Amino acid sequence: MPEAGSATPPRAFVRTLLRSGAPADPPRAAVDNGDLTAVGDATLARAARYWVVVPLAYRIAAFVKVFIGFTAANGSLGLGPVLGATVFAVAANAAAVVWVLRAGGLRARLTRRALAVDLVVGVALCFAVAATAPDAIQPFAVDVPWTWLVGGIAMAAGTSGLPTALWLFVAAVPLRAALTLAGGLPLTHPLAVTRSIGCLVALAVAIVIAVAILILLGVGTRFAVDIGLRRGREAERRRTRRIMHDSVLQTLEALAISAPGDDTHAVTRLAELRSVAKAEAAELRRHITEPVPTGSRRSFAVELADVATELARDGLRTQLVAADFADDHKVSQDRRSALVEAVREALRNTVKHSGTKQVVLRVEQRDGGIAVVARDQGQGFDIHDRPPGFGISQSIVARLAEVGGHGTVDSQPGRGTRVTMWVPG
Incomplete structure (x- = not known):
């Protein structure tokens, strides 16, 4: 996508308006390619x-x-x-x-x-x-x-x-x-x-x-178009950073962790690492080739079960509680996707930092939307002494805020951690 500087200069644009009036609809291909001049002309033509x-x-x-x-x-x-x-x-x-x-x-x-x-x-x-x-x-x-x-x-x-x-x-x-x-x-x-x-x-x-x-x-x-494109680029940069953090970085950290018996079970350990790398490569390819969610008819509880199954390969045992939840598909796909990704990050944090391999994941309807609460009985931490890192601040809190939701983390040393994630209907 071209930068803003590639657009028609303001003075030339005003002269064009005075000479020809409002522009006609530009070629669709130019708009789809993200040409700033074409996007601006298309927006002005519609107005x-x-x-x-x-x-x-x-x-x-x-x-x-x-x-x-x-x-x-x-x-x-x-x-x-x-x-x-x-x-x-x-x-x-x-x-x-x-x-x-x-x-x-x-x-x-x-x-x-x-x-x-x-x-x-x-x-x-x-x-x-x-x-x-x-x-x-x-x-x-x-x-x-x-x-x-x-x-x-x-x-x-x-x-x-x-x-x-x-x-x-x-x-x-x-x-x-x-x-x-x-x-x-x-x-x-x-x-x-x-x-x-x-x-x-x-x-x-x-x-x-x-x-x-x-x-x-x-x-x-x-x-307005210039502001929208700038914000879009910033959103895309945030999305790229989250993908890198939630997939590539997590995999590299997992590969770097030494496990007991690595020396004596080198072949088995290598097979495990290859399996993890292959799974993460497939996930990263999915993000690259399908950047925009196309919608899904699957139950939201089933999507969460898939996340739990994915984290099971890292040894996390997830108890999914959705008995009182009626998935009525009223929540948009963008919000469902943001909530699923936030839950995935919360579970990964449990694997990396909690000191336990068990977590309870409860999904319920709350305040006109969907809430998911991830609770573990791990070692916990002092929120005031340990400010939220990228995973919490961006992959959970900021991601949910972008779709109108919110995320909160409650934790105390020795009493585990509770992450509450919510998106509106």
Whole structure:
């Protein structure tokens, strides 16, 4: 996976956003390979699918506001065409919002066609009102359907980039003049001039706001992706350290321990060491080739029994108590896997440090989750004098904390050790 520095530099990224708008979905292969630029573009593309909801919602509210202002200033004069345009616009934009949300956003392949249709509808609506409104209030009446074009050009800025929005702004100047002529007014009519300037200013403001939102959305998405990838790399480093500790390091320590009769039973001892090495190699290969749990229908108690069987080769006798436990598979596979690995580490610590070869493993439902308690009657230790090592702090406590659970260790010299491990349901 490439480092963060391989991504598009921030300034170049912002320039790309301004020039082209929100990116389309990048090739799937680039995303799967972990290319930071492709991952950022894919995330932004998914977020941008819902971007059109903002101008659509703006138009719903703005049409109502402008209509109220029109009726307050002009009464019933020209009310028919303006009311018709308002009702149509509110209904059409509300339907568009519902469609976008249900369809999972506006896909990039539909964006240009949808934008073109939207602008055509807006222009037609403006001409319909301009041609039917009374001359005396025609410029005010056109202000109402002009709201549609304000939202449309804002959508253009976000989906197609600033150049497209600026070209549409330039085209809006002769369009506004054409609307004035369609209403039978001269281009020099004072009211038509002032209202046209006001409407063009509204377009400019919409473009600025849309571009600002696009930049915030794009930069924020890149920033979030960068943080996520950094945390992912750190999590992967922790996972690698745990695998090395829980498998390779444990095996090397076991191989280094001298057993009684090593000199006289060298052949038997060598066979045992080879068996241990072969088993650990198989376990390490499983971690490497299957890094992500794919789910399991086996009972959780059976998974714990497998761990107990695995540790039996080191001489540990495990009494598994699960009489009051009903495995309902409500706990996610990630949490079950974390709990199983934590139990494995707890049992290995029993083998290495407790001075006993017997442990009781109790599994039960507790506080809406699964709890496993490993208890031995070994020599114990003083927790205050012996701070937790890597096995307890990382392979048990930190591993469970990452999936929302927790692990605690209670021990006293001469009274054994109890390790309590819990994950939520």
